[in-house]
Amino acid sequence: MPTDLQILYDRFFSKTDEDFTGKEGQVFVLVDSAxxxxxxxxxxNLNYTLINPEEYEGYFDEDLDKDEIELLALWMVYEWNRKKQQKLISQRRLIGTKDFNRLGNLKDELKSINETMELTLNDIKDLKNEFNTYKYS
Incomplete structure (x- = not known):
């Protein structure tokens, strides 16, 4: 039985504290990136079929394992944070590092995003190692 895309969306949403209402297109771009x-x-196989392209509803053509869904969700989290990171880096370039660092909230937000990305990448690496250890060898 194919895996509904909503299962992946729900896994991703559970890992973030963002409100993605009205951002369905942005979330779907993260799916393709993941x-x-x-x-x-x-x-x-990670091919999918959209049954309602305007709402990004559909399913993966194959039934994915829980760890495959987890890997996709983690990559979505990583890419979402990378997008936020790039926005802050652009702001820092625009106003200058010195002035950016004086704005403690932006500096702290960038630091937090960088730490989150590092932790997420570590989770991804750990999960991929588990794939190689018990699943695919």
């Missing part, structure tokens, strides 16, 4: 980073590490 697939491009994950397909070499999964047993199942």
């Amino acid at each position: 697939i491009s980073k994950s397909y070499k590490n999964t047993v199942h």
Whole structure:
């Protein structure tokens, strides 16, 4: 039985504290990015079919394992944070590092995002190592 895309969306939403209402298109772009980073590490094909392209409703053509869904969700979290990181880095370039650092909230937000990205990347690496250890060897 194919895996509904909503299962992936829900896993991703559970890992963030953002409100993605009205941002369905942005979330779906994260799905494609996650697939491009994950397909070499999964047993199942990550092709999908959209049954309602305007609402980004659909399903993966194959039934994905829980760890494959987790890998995709983690890559989505990483890419979402990378987008926020790039926005802050652009702001820092625009106003200058010195002035940016004086704005404690922006400096702290960038630091927090960088730490989150590092932790997420570590989670991804750990999960991929588990794939190689018990699943695919």
